[in-house]
Amino acid sequence: MDDVLKTDDATAVSATADTQIKSNVLVEYRQYSGEDDLPTVMRLIDNELSEPYSIFTYRYFLHNWPQLCYLAYEGAHCFGTIVCKMDQHRDALMRGYLAMLVVEKPYRSLGIGSQLVKRAIAEMAKQCDEVVLEAEVTNTGALALYQNLGFIRDKRLHRYYLNGVDAYRLKLMLPLRPDQLAAQQLHDLQVAEGVPVDVQG
Helix, strand or coil: CCCCEEEEECCCCCCCCCCCCCCCEEEEEEECCCHHHHHHHHHHHHHHCCCCCCHHHHHHHHHHCHHHCEEEEECCEEEEEEEEEEEECHHHCEEEEEEEEEECHHHCCCCHHHHHHHHHHHHHCCCCCEEEEEEECCCHHHHHHHHHCCCEEEEEECCCCCCCCCEEEEEEECCCCHHHHHHHHHHHHHHHCCCCCCCCC
């Protein structure tokens, strides 16, 4: 089912010589709805990101975790997308992974990238303990965006990208879910009362 949310963003920005920067944009956010959306996602990412991806990579993400892909529209024009996944990490943690985030240049600086990330995180938070991603060390705009959302730098990955640029791995620890919080409270109570605790349970 599509998750359709509309927001007004009236942030005014100036025009540049080569492209008209948008302002007062009515944005509609939708979840990925199936194969019909695949060419749109591929077009956006292939046009904007430096790393090449095959159709098999796109299908790996979008067929397994369609609920973790969102698209941003102005009218019929799709100008932004986010693609993610989640799986079990070591120590039995569920880890969300933000793989691709794109907003076309005329729509940047309107907070739309942040909104796409927030929607994906909200979906991952239903099952995940943390979210990670990589960003080029030279991409100051992306690093600032993620820092403002609470991500911290976990490590530096040397020559991570095909163009030879280093990356930072960024990590966001998610709040405990209600079931985890209840289990933690029970554990703490048992410890306080001297009740033997099954550490594998």
